[in-house]
Amino acid sequence: MSEARPRRGRPRDTDVDQRVLAAARETIETHGYAGLSVDAVAERAGVAKTTVYRRWPGKAWLVADLTSRLQEEAGLEVTGDIRADLARHTVKIAAGLVAVGPALVADLTAAMANDPEFGATMRARWARRRQLAVEALDQAVRRGEVDPGLDPATVVDQLVGPLYYRLLFTDDPLTPEYAERLVDSVLGPPPHPEGPSHP
Amino acid sequence: MSEARPRRGRPRDTDVDQRVLAAARETIETHGYAGLSVDAVAERAGVAKTTVYRRWPGKAWLVADLTSRLQEEAGLEVTGDIRADLARHTVKIAAGLVAVGPALVADLTAAMANDPEFGATMRARWARRRQLAVEALDQAVRRGEVDPGLDPATVVDQLVGPLYYRLLFTDDPLTPEYAERLVDSVLGPPPHPEGPSHP
């Protein structure tokens, strides 16, 4: 990736990325998302607009970068207990979405729909995460850990889709409990040590 | 509902709405969603821009109106067979979303997030539809038609949420089959009283 690069000329100021991203976050906090213009961010970061565009191809990419740092990495941990794994995963994603907030997500969505290249990139990024969850679930199905009638891809959509839906299209809060309820809803109620649902 | 108003002043030209909406639809079809400016729509409709703004507070409201007409009215029909009712409903919503297309949906989403008033209005509009489905499912639960462990609101989210999710965030197509699969996935496989498909 970083092949010896001869790197002629003045080297890049290393903390510019941080300053810009911080400025973006602060701008959103103080002036709301609507006030997030590249000009404003650059000025707040004490950086020229040119410098911003040298690092990110456009506003959408900058925002995408910002959001991916706001979310903790929602990598799926596979422990063998698929229900718990999915629950943790779903809760993490929900938390990430809440941290980022509806405005950012919505704007990125619009950018994805209007800029094909950006859309493809973002979709690919998320596809990987989704694929991991699907595979884990698929293996659990094969292991007989969950109802064999379930389609793994559909189930995963039914875990993640409602998160975005709630965030963007309803007034209801996106809580960890909600995320867990989603898991129970598709996988069926969890078995209890004492007194299972089907005695 | 409010047909009793005294009707003062010059009445609105009845087909202006139609002309504007038609012009908007045509503009999107020919120039893509990105080319949809209020100026362009007004000109194409043979109408003054001010006339457009008299009827719709802004571009977003016009587009929202347009989309709600592009979707067939996804009113939930209650027949007593909740599974079939929900399936039909979900398929309809999916078809509506496909008809409207990701770009429109995404942009409206962004508008909702940036204009609080618009967001509130749209959310309220959809909340009604959602409420109907929740209530129908709730009654089916009480009737014992479906698993009593299911939370109606969560289930409905798991039917509708994935539709938006697929449309906006994945490359996978949004088909009627997918919509039906969602129903089966949360409600469990359909019972086969008289002869299953593969006996």
Add this chain to the structure above:
Amino acid sequence: MSEARPRRGRPRDTDVDQRVLAAARETIETHGYAGLSVDAVAERAGVAKTTVYRRWPGKAWLVADLTSRLQEEAGLEVTGDIRADLARHTVKIAAGLVAVGPALVADLTAAMANDPEFGATMRARWARRRQLAVEALDQAVRRGEVDPGLDPATVVDQLVGPLYYRLLFTDDPLTPEYAERLVDSVLGPPPHPEGPSHP
């Protein structure tokens, strides 16, 4: 002028003119001249915009009407003492201009320049007043009352022109003293009973 007119139909509401003009004056006082729109005036007068346009061909004509009522009729009184007559006349015009104010005058000026018909009408209206002054002065010249080298038309312009000039283009106030000074300046200093300027 008012030839027997059959006067069919509903007669005009007699005090509408007054109400509209009053509303115009009030609007200027409270919202400044910039806020003087026909809509605003009509609303304030409790009158429909149509009604305004039925009486005045356009905004400029309304404003012209308003100004002519703000100025007291500056008809030239001829007493035989041309210097005193012109002084009184000039002072009256100055007072009228001050009462009307620069904004109104300026806007009427612009309207005159942009609407030929309106311009012609207004010019004709003032031409009469000007002609009277010129004739009075001309007779005084013939009577030997003033310097025979003076051109009456030029002198009158040098009395009235500076009034508009001061009002519109300088910061200096338009006082009665200034108006009188103008007369002295062109006609030479007034003769004194005891001790003339050239003993």
Add this chain to the structure above:
Amino acid sequence: MSEARPRRGRPRDTDVDQRVLAAARETIETHGYAGLSVDAVAERAGVAKTTVYRRWPGKAWLVADLTSRLQEEAGLEVTGDIRADLARHTVKIAAGLVAVGPALVADLTAAMANDPEFGATMRARWARRRQLAVEALDQAVRRGEVDPGLDPATVVDQLVGPLYYRLLFTDDPLTPEYAERLVDSVLGPPPHPEGPSHP
């Protein structure tokens, strides 16, 4: 005066000013003053509207700039013969006003009355010119070159005021002869040291 500025950022395209002003002049010539919109000028100049607004705060300022270039610089030349100096000056101003035309002048006047800041700026600009003439005349008075009873400021108003008055409020033409007649009218007929025209 301020040529010492560090010159940061991309320098302004030097001929943009020229192109815009030329476009404005041409637009007025072809489409009349009424057709002078900032949009039209910008397009004709091959320049973005924003670029116009970067240089001139608004339409009025642009037009004002244009007019000041249409008038040849009416700086007062002081030769010692005050009568000739003032005559030349007055003729120049008259010529400038004619070149600019009543419509422009009238509209600028209206702009001055409606936008206080613009008005103040324009008044200040002209005040300098006026002050110069007043001072020159004042010195001539002290030198005994003209009637000591004359008030310099009043006289200057009586030279310039009638020019505007004729241009804007009468149908009479604004000729050089008229301008010269104004001078004779206030200063008295010119002395004929060596042989008058009609002895």
Add this chain to the structure above:
DNA sequence: TCGTAATCGAGACGGTACGTCATGTCTTGTT
């Protein structure tokens, strides 16, 4: 007394321009 004609209130409508905002590119001089 009843119809006819004009007035009035209300507000829709076409038209035109305004000034603003944000994106992303480009052009300087400076480090």
Add this chain to the structure above:
DNA sequence: AACAAGACATGACGTACCGTCTCGATTACGA
């Protein structure tokens, strides 16, 4: 090269007037 500064093209936004129009509801006069 990277960087700061800022000019520039582009394109849309929403607003404000103007003057015209189309309704329904009045209000007189004349047949």
